[in-house]
Amino acid sequence: MSLPVGGIAASHALEDGVRFLLAKQGGDGLWRDFLTPAGEASEWPTGFVAAALQVARADAGALARTADRLVAAQHDDGGWGYNANVPSDADSTACVLLFLALAGRGASAWQRAASCLVRHQRRADGGIATYAAAGAIRRFMGVGRWMRFDGWCSPQTEVTATAGRALAALARESSSPEATAAWRFTRSRQCDDGSWGSYWWTSPHYATLQAVELALAYGEPDVARRAAAWALRTQAGDGMWSAAGAERSAFATALALSVLLAAEERGRPVERGVSRLVALQDEDGGWPSHPILRIPLPGDTNPDRQRRRRLRRLARGLVVRDQHRTFTSAACVAALARAREASA
Numbered sequence: 001m002s003l004p005v006g007g008i009a010a011s012h013a014l015e016d017g018v019r020f021l022l023a024k025q026g027g028d029g030l031w032r033d034f035l036t037p038a039g040e041a042s043e044w045p046t047g048f049v050a051a052a053l054q055v056a057r058a059d060a061g062a063l064a065r066t067a068d069r070l071v072a073a074q075h076d077d078g079g080w081g082y083n084a085n086v087p088s089d090a091d092s093t094a095c096v097l098l099f100l101a102l103a104g105r106g107a108s109a110w111q112r113a114a115s116c117l118v119r120h121q122r123r124a125d126g127g128i129a130t131y132a133a134a135g136a137i138r139r140f141m142g143v144g145r146w147m148r149f150d151g152w153c154s155p156q157t158e159v160t161a162t163a164g165r166a167l168a169a170l171a172r173e174s175s176s177p178e179a180t181a182a183w184r185f186t187r188s189r190q191c192d193d194g195s196w197g198s199y200w201w202t203s204p205h206y207a208t209l210q211a212v213e214l215a216l217a218y219g220e221p222d223v224a225r226r227a228a229a230w231a232l233r234t235q236a237g238d239g240m241w242s243a244a245g246a247e248r249s250a251f252a253t254a255l256a257l258s259v260l261l262a263a264e265e266r267g268r269p270v271e272r273g274v275s276r277l278v279a280l281q282d283e284d285g286g287w288p289s290h291p292i293l294r295i296p297l298p299g300d301t302n303p304d305r306q307r308r309r310r311l312r313r314l315a316r317g318l319v320v321r322d323q324h325r326t327f328t329s330a331a332c333v334a335a336l337a338r339a340r341e342a343s344a
Contacts (some may be wrong), residue, residue, distance in 0.1 A: 255335070
């Protein structure tokens with residue numbers, strides 16, 4: 001596959017995207033985004049953004065500063081959270097651990113982080129819950145026992161897949177029974193259309209990419225190809241992908257492209273997707289965002305089944321965007337970096 005416009009436009013977009021993200025890095029080495037009642041996220045998005053920059057071969061010094069800061073900020077239980085004030089969760093811990101493993105830095109923190117993830121895993125099915133138990137997050141939120149946390153403390157597909165990837169990355173040459181159990185859980189959740197549903201996101205694209213990455217780590221390309229077939233079927237005529245609330249979504253397009261590239265799909269659909277992603281880039285090098293992160297009530301085990309009337313009553317604050325556009329832009333940078341590698 002050759003990148004559109006002889007590869008020049010995509011190459012420039014990737015460079016501009018990397019510069020945009022590095023300019024958004026805080027003085028402490030972290031990225032902050034997604035303003036919620038818990039404040040802005042920091043540790044969690046930093047893991048995701050830094051991993052994308054690592055894939056894009058960004059400035060090593062900037063990423064070393066990030067790694068050092070994350071290791072210093074590791075919680076007493078070995079994990080990381082939405083930000084430094086929020087209790088550890090499996091998703092944040094997995095994102096940070098994936099970055100550290102990918103960068104080959106912070107090895108002193110790896111095993112403690114892995115142990116934290118294992119404590120979130122359910123022995124019955126191998127699924128990994130965002131929060132291992134309700135106590136710490138309940139105290140942080142200042143709510144009584146009347147509020148249920150069944151949803152936040154139940155295994156979710158995207159969390160399990162991301163944590164499985166992190167555990168598998170640490171295992172490398174030796175098998176990891178915890179990562180294997182996470183893969184079995186994830187594989188069992190694949191939908192008939194080839195995608196994976198999501199709990200924390202407004203569209204299936206993020207969960208599907210995480211699951212595809214885990215499938216490939218376990219040498220199951222057929223599973224990844226089913227997901228790629230779903231991505232091809234849902235691509236719009238102009239080459240983009242849509243998500244809830246956005247008929248043309250840079251975030252969904254970047255993730256769907258990454259699914260196709262990971263599954264080694266090549267050809268016109270990928271070229272059109274890359275071309276549209278380049279065209280959508282803002283002048284400052286970032287990409288436009290829209291509400292992508294869903295925050296269900298803690299007791300909701302399946303927010304997709306909520307009644308519309310209830311959604312209208314509780315909609316405020318349930319879905320948020322990355323107002324600094326760093327998470328969306330990181331997904332786009334990672335997709336363009338994958339396209340670059342595919343065309344090499």
